[in-house]
Amino acid sequence: MKKALVILLAVALVLGCMSVSVFAMDHTDGDTTKVALNVADFDLSFDTFFLDGKSHMEMGWGDDGVAQDKVNANPITGIHENLTVRGWMGLKNTDIAEIGYKINGGDPVYDEAFKVEAEGPVIAAGGETRMQVLVPLLQNEDPQLITVVAKGTDGEVYEAIEFSINGNYGSGVAPVQTNAAKAILDNGGGAIGTWINAKNPSAAVKFTTAGTFNAINLGIYWASNPTVGNGPKAEWKCELFKFAYNMENTVAQAPLKVKEVVSDGDNNPAFAFDLGEDMPAGTYVVKFTLTNPDYTESLQAANEDAPSDKKPYLVLPKIDNPSADNFEYQNDAFNIVLNAEIVEGEYFAANPANTDVPAEPGTEPETIPQTGDATVAMFAVIAVLAMGAAVVFAKKRAF
Numbered sequence: 361m362k363k364a365l366v367i368l369l370a371v372a373l374v375l376g377c378m379s380v381s382v383f384a385m386d387h388t389d390g391d392t393t394k395v396a397l398n399v400a401d402f403d404l405s406f407d408t409f410f411l412d413g414k415s416h417m418e419m420g421w422g423d424d425g426v427a428q429d430k431v432n433a434n435p436i437t438g439i440h441e442n443l444t445v446r447g448w449m450g451l452k453n454t455d456i457a458e459i460g461y462k463i464n465g466g467d468p469v470y471d472e473a474f475k476v477e478a479e480g481p482v483i484a485a486g487g488e489t490r491m492q493v494l495v496p497l498l499q500n501e502d503p504q505l506i507t508v509v510a511k512g513t514d515g516e517v518y519e520a521i522e523f524s525i526n527g528n529y530g531s532g533v534a535p536v537q538t539n540a541a542k543a544i545l546d547n548g549g550g551a552i553g554t555w556i557n558a559k560n561p562s563a564a565v566k567f568t569t570a571g572t573f574n575a576i577n578l579g580i581y582w583a584s585n586p587t588v589g590n591g592p593k594a595e596w597k598c599e600l601f602k603f604a605y606n607m608e609n610t611v612a613q614a615p616l617k618v619k620e621v622v623s624d625g626d627n628n629p630a631f632a633f634d635l636g637e638d639m640p641a642g643t644y645v646v647k648f649t650l651t652n653p654d655y656t657e658s659l660q661a662a663n664e665d666a667p668s669d670k671k672p673y674l675v676l677p678k679i680d681n682p683s684a685d686n687f688e689y690q691n692d693a694f695n696i697v698l699n700a701e702i703v704e705g706e707y708f709a710a711n712p713a714n715t716d717v718p719a720e721p722g723t724e725p726e727t728i729p730q731t732g733d734a735t736v737a738m739f740a741v742i743a744v745l746a747m748g749a750a751v752v753f754a755k756k757r758a759f
Contacts, residue, residue: 392505392522392528392529393435393527394523395432403485404449405448405449406431406447408444410442410444427447437526438526442497443497443525445492445495445521448487449487449491449510450489451510451518456513457511458472458511459489460508461495462505462506463504463507465537466699468517473628474494475489491508494630496575496634503524503529505522505530508521542573542698544682552678553678554676554678555675555692556596557674563648563676563690563691563694564607566610566643566645568642569641569642569707570707570708570709571702571707572640572700573698573701574634574637575634577698578631578677579677579695581674583624583627583628583673583674583675586657590670592652593623594674595621595623595655596649597620598618598619599615599617599646600618600635600644601613601615603644603712606715607688611645611647615647650673656669676694676695678692678693678695683708687708
């Protein structure tokens, strides 16, 4: 793998592009359940869609190549984990640098896996590239606006395809943005990465937020890949914990949320962890763990004459810790991206200090009130009055 080359893309993958789109999608009668195509700026085709990995052909909605008509005739409803838009596109006046998506008018999310090499007939029709855009959906039945975008080599963001699921999204009215991608480090990446393997099977980070968040993403990651001989599929999980006492005690508790992944090579599948609810502002720990670190498989390594035993690995995007006060790491520092509430000021706040671990894991420590001289004096008066009342009561009983 050309890790040094790949890591240079992490900045774009993590942050997306902040440029203003140059095209506003036009929906018939303001109905966003209808597919809108930007044919002014693109040659493009919306051929296939997938719900939770199942194509519209498998669902009995017709042949490949008619996805637009089928979505128009059968608006998508219900709660789904993800949706994939597949087809081809070409910008008429510039070349395509990246392909991505937006949800509910938020910032674009790009992934190099969304851009697939086009074959001759597609190129002849004006399609510079095929696209296969995997969109992680919000886990509710509220209307969600899905927009496929392309960033041109001219630096502009062009909206290509747009439609909503679970009903009309705002009747064509521009949504109010309440969340945005927030990375631990907005412009950081390393040439090697934070390795998770048999020697170091996990890595964790503690942070404190000033607002809510509802998703945890990785702009990019790397994993062992059986197809090129560098190891069996990596099996791993991401866990979210509410911070308690210190890092060690926190990860010994039951996690708030867990997502398990089986990876087949670098950034496959793209990691987008929808938490299903807004997590309140506070202090948390996110932990990544390789769950099959000791699994060994004999594979034919690339450019080797004999097979060699390989073990799986996972590599997170390495960074230099931007603030020891704000981020405490269990292993090397790495980058994550939160779908975070937009707040005034800094989103990541200084972490509270660690406290003593309780005697029994999972139990609350004994609380010792901190009292001033006035409070102590008040407690003393109450105690004297209580003792006097007890003496009077005792005398009455004796009488």
